Amino acid sequence: MREQWEQIERILRTHSCLDQIGLRQGTSCDKIAAVESHLGVNFPDSLRTLLAIHDGQDGRAGLVGGEQLLSAEQIQREWDVWRSLDEAVMNADCADFMASHPKGVIKPVYTNRAWVPLTKDRGGNHIGLDFDPDGQGTVGQVIRFGRDQDTKLLVAKSFEAFVEKLVISLSESKWNGEYLESNI
Template sequence: MKAQWDRIEQWLSTKGCLEQMRLRAGASTSGIEGLEAHLGVRLSESLKAFLSVHDGQDETVGLVGGELLLSIEGIRQEWDLWRSLDEEAMNADSADFMASHPEGFIKPMYTNRLWIPLTKDWGGNHIGLDYDPDEKGSSGQVIRFGRDEETKRLIADSFEDFVGKLVLAVGASEWNGEYLAMTI
């Protein structure tokens, strides 16, 4: 993951916005282990390596299509916020209008404790890991979910695939002085 971060940083520097991204120093091994214990999941080695290079961003311009890349503390806070909801009632109340794209990859639920947020858009929506996929999905796939996401969307088959897409998206993006214009 160091090589992927190096490419991202090179692109950001070339575009003149590396400083504005306010990338944090890498997370410690004990910090990552504490996050795993808190979430009750074993994170992929690639995600742990990614976090050990940069532990997300300070509150600033979002790196991932305008969304903030969360630190381990940010992941914990966003995950805890979702756990504060009455998950059973929310999932029952919204069962009729939740969907997955593609169909059968993501469980059509409002919330799931095994969806781990990696980004936030400041409106309750995330890109994150899915450790409880539907029958056609795979554990660790990267999905879009959140408050405004009635249709949960598959972004990448794995975290490694997601990082590859992120590197390409940063390279193809444009910095307009306020944000990176890009899509993932």
């Protein structure tokens, strides 16, 4: 993971936007463990390493397709916001129009306590880890979910694969003065 972060930092320097992206200093292993305990999950070692190197962003331009990379504290806060909803009621109310792509990989529900947000946009949508996949999915897969995401999308089969995609996306991106124009 350190090598991938070095690649990401080199790419951001090349685009002259490292300062605007605002990567934060890493957090402690104790803080990461406290968040894992609160959420009831064990992060992949690669995510722990990522948070220890850079604990999210400071709120400037989004690193991941325009979305902010969350700190450990923000991951917990966003997860708590989702837990404040009545999961059973929301899932029942939205059941008719929830879907998964590919079908059978992500449970087609509105919210799931085993989805852990890693990024956020300004509209309540996330890229995150799925610790409760549907029958054809993989524990720890990376998905798109959120308020406007009726069809939950598979982004990568693992966190490591997600970071690889991020590096490629950033290397092909363009800085427009406010955010990186990239696809992920």
